[in-house]
Amino acid sequence: MNYYKPKELTEAVSLAESANGSGFFIAGGTDLWVNYLQKNTEPTLLIDLSEIEELKEINISKNQIEIGSFVTLDELIRNPLIAKHFPLLATAGLSIATPVIRKTATIGGNLLCENRCYYYNQSEFWKNAAGQCLKNCGEICLATGGAKGCYSKFVSDMAVALIAVEGEVEIVEKKVIHKIPIEKIYSGDGIKSKNISPDAILKKITLPVEKYTKTYYRKLRSRKSVEFTSLTVAMACDTKNNIRISIGGIAQKPLLLTGDSSTPVEEFISSANKQSKIIDNDLFPRVYRKEMMGVYIREGMRGVGVVG
Amino acid sequence: MRFKNFIPSFTTTVGQYRITSNGVRESLEKVMVQSKWKERRGKLPVGHGLGVACGFFISGSALPIIWNEYPQTSVHIKLDFDGRVLVTSGASDIGQGSDTMIAMVASEILGISMEKITVVAADTLLTPVDLGSYSSRVTFMVGNAVKMAAENLKEKILQAVSIRKNIEISEIHLYQDSVTSNDGKVNLNWQETVDITTAGVGAISVTGKYISPKLGGNFKGSGAGLSPSYSFGAVIAEVKVDNVTGQYEVLHLWGAHDCGKAINPLAVEGQLEGSWHMGMGQAISEGLRYYKGLILNPNYLDYPVPTSLDTPEMSTNIIESNDPEGPFGAKECGEGALLPAIPAIANAIYNATGVRVNELPITADKVYFGMRNKNNKKQ
Numbered sequence: 049m050n051y052y053k054p055k056e057l058t059e060a061v062s063l064a065e066s067a068n069g070s071g072f073f074i075a076g077g078t079d080l081w082v083n084y085l086q087k088n089t090e091p092t093l094l095i096d097l098s099e100i101e102e103l104k105e106i107n108i109s110k111n112q113i114e115i116g117s118f119v120t121l122d123e124l125i126r127n128p129l130i131a132k133h134f135p136l137l138a139t140a141g142l143s144i145a146t147p148v149i150r151k152t153a154t155i156g157g158n159l160l161c162e163n164r165c166y167y168y169n170q171s172e173f174w175k176n177a178a179g180q181c182l183k184n185c186g187e188i189c190l191a192t193g194g195a196k197g198c199y200s201k202f203v204s205d206m207a208v209a210l211i212a213v214e215g216e217v218e219i220v221e222k223k224v225i226h227k228i229p230i231e232k233i234y235s236g237d238g239i240k241s242k243n244i245s246p247d248a249i250l251k252k253i254t255l256p257v258e259k260y261t262k263t264y265y266r267k268l269r270s271r272k273s274v275e276f277t278s279l280t281v282a283m284a285c286d287t288k289n290n291i292r293i294s295i296g297g298i299a300q301k302p303l304l305l306t307g308d309s310s311t312p313v314e315e316f317i318s319s320a321n322k323q324s325k326i327i328d329n330d331l332f333p334r335v336y337r338k339e340m341m342g343v344y345i346r347e348g349m350r351g352v353g354v355v356g
Numbered sequence: 357m358r359f360k361n362f363i364p365s366f367t368t369t370v371g372q373y374r375i376t377s378n379g380v381r382e383s384l385e386k387v388m389v390q391s392k393w394k395e396r397r398g399k400l401p402v403g404h405g406l407g408v409a410c411g412f413f414i415s416g417s418a419l420p421i422i423w424n425e426y427p428q429t430s431v432h433i434k435l436d437f438d439g440r441v442l443v444t445s446g447a448s449d450i451g452q453g454s455d456t457m458i459a460m461v462a463s464e465i466l467g468i469s470m471e472k473i474t475v476v477a478a479d480t481l482l483t484p485v486d487l488g489s490y491s492s493r494v495t496f497m498v499g500n501a502v503k504m505a506a507e508n509l510k511e512k513i514l515q516a517v518s519i520r521k522n523i524e525i526s527e528i529h530l531y532q533d534s535v536t537s538n539d540g541k542v543n544l545n546w547q548e549t550v551d552i553t554t555a556g557v558g559a560i561s562v563t564g565k566y567i568s569p570k571l572g573g574n575f576k577g578s579g580a581g582l583s584p585s586y587s588f589g590a591v592i593a594e595v596k597v598d599n600v601t602g603q604y605e606v607l608h609l610w611g612a613h614d615c616g617k618a619i620n621p622l623a624v625e626g627q628l629e630g631s632w633h634m635g636m637g638q639a640i641s642e643g644l645r646y647y648k649g650l651i652l653n654p655n656y657l658d659y660p661v662p663t664s665l666d667t668p669e670m671s672t673n674i675i676e677s678n679d680p681e682g683p684f685g686a687k688e689c690g691e692g693a694l695l696p697a698i699p700a701i702a703n704a705i706y707n708a709t710g711v712r713v714n715e716l717p718i719t720a721d722k723v724y725f726g727m728r729n730k731n732n733k734k735q
Binding site: 190333335339 | 600601640641645647648650652653654656657658660662663665666719720721724725
């Protein structure tokens, strides 16, 4: 396995292309390293992005804010611009991992962290004993006992928060820069959970400033720190009363529900129920997470000023 | 109700348990006063609840797990020419502070400072056999054995001084690194004392042991739970439950534990708070899950031990009852304190919501569905 630490973005892209899909970018590595030790990923090439300065900036212009993908979660939480314009992101950031991990983990890394499941995130020893699941080239899904598909859980809390406030990402893919809404990165396939190619670099995240003034965020977990999500609901309401609800931890990708203040809350809840794919692969049982999804949506609607 | 059922000190229970000192009444009174139980219970805001529980525990099992006639522990002490006192014991210090306890007990009996004492513990090549750090037995049993060994050494020292100085043993004392006589004529520092003691014989080695007295009734099964003495304690917990989601937070734990005599109060406090925290973890979130016999959550991410953020304020009270069986009156303060923490939290949740959860851990989903079932029945 080779390890590189390029100083320029273009160099990182060419290195990744040379690996033909088995290269991995390290954007903090808190997720990648664990998966590597558990033999879930076996990279031949590691490209550490920590010395590319242009990925570490937070800039604000008249109507948008740009967050470099290598900004650590800790820097994000402490940034005065974020605190002023996007308290939602600071709240979401604080709910992720621990203070120590947040000093290493980055916003880009969090957006692209791998889906999780009780039966996938285990040691090699455990998986050899239990049998490999679908996500690990096995033949059945151990969580459901069936072979229909992989239900690994989408766990990026940062993505959920960013989607609610209409976040977009700038991606360098095959030397072309393109900009897409964050929710479009995720495929909904539990096994290959991202739509972008492995050699694409997520350069920065852009958000409209002063658009979503009222927001809501709540994460379900059994303790106040060190916990991946069991359910995350983020909600944002703009000045024209358009509402965006983003939900994580309940399917292979984040859900996005849109409407406005006249949309009945029941409509949001039933739409969330239809689209979610909750299975029992979490600390909390399936039925409870489903119930809480409704409870949080209702609470969020009140939180952003819409009585539901 | 609890107060009416409490048994006094120095009694025998129906199951033929011999109870020596018993500080359960003082423990419960202490936490009730501290938490303002009488004033606050039933008058808290919606969603808040107070719960109480008491517990008692063995200070080491009176019967060894594998039957044998050896002592439950033995301890060797060696005094060398240079004044070093070496204590060897098989007791494993797993963080509870037993090495310090051993040094403190030896230091107290010999009247010498702890710097002169070296403890070598849990090295099977060098140390005598101890049954292990389990069953909350180490301070009680090893402490008693150290006390006995140190008393044997003290006797040898005083004998040697008595002969050399031609003075009755009852007239001399080992105190503050010296041997002095009541009339003040003998005043030897530690090194002089050691010189006299080891002259002509070399290093002095002594042994101490602990064997539990014969206890228990004359019926089948009477051997279970027998201990030379029992610790007692009480915990009151306050919780705040979100009535919509069933999620709750432990706001405060008031705990009191009768540990006999606190030989090392700082370590006792640490043990008690650690035990209550561990009990709380078992009550609120910790639980093993299985998949075909394999543990599904074999790591600290998926097996949620409460973090410092989840840990409430704790009010810690050490109740001293000076047990006649323990070394200087000491009993256990490890596992026993854990017990009442769990039912106290369960009772507090019941007090707050009317929901009785009969399965650990009491996770939010169990409280949520419990509340819902209760509401459905009402309608």
